[in-house]
Amino acid sequence: MMCDRAVLTVRLVRSFEHRNFKPLVFKDVNLDQTVDEFISFVKQDISVRAGLPPPFRKFDYDTLKIIHQAHGAKTNELVMSLEDDEKLILREGCRLRACGVANETELAFFKMTDYIKFKADPHSEW
Structure with missing residues (x-):
């Protein structure tokens, strides 16, 4: 039985x-x-979460992507993989389970326009 x-x-x-x-x-x-429901829940949570710096609380996140699933291989990318968007970006209206989310899944929550810009020119500044 699934949890x-x-x-x-x-x-x-x-x-x-x-x-x-x-x-x-x-x-x-x-x-x-x-x-969509989970995105709303996360946005609400981070807007009031103690200990989270204001820049993270007020950022305009709009997209979730699976980074890692329990017992699976991890990417070498420090933030997240730039591959398999069609499979790993969670689609609006889809249920989390149907999108491949399971217990101990790690997701990235980001702004899609920033991701597209970075993907076109993936360089780090630090």
Whole structure:
């Protein structure tokens, strides 16, 4: 029987170029909710989460992408892989489970326009 609840790590990506990100753990996540519902939940949570610097709280995140799944291979990229977008970017309206999210999945939460810009010219500044 599949577990309806999961522990997910969401990596808030503020800047790809500067490798500026912050991982947050969310427990007891319902995998049957839609991607849109989870995005709304995460945005609400980070807007009031104690200890999270204001630049991360106020950033305009809009896209989730699977970075890593439990017992799977990890990418060598420091922020996240730039490959397999069609498979790994979570689609609006889709349920988390149907998008491949399972217990202990790690997700990146970022602004799509920043990602497209970085993907076209993937360089780091630091």
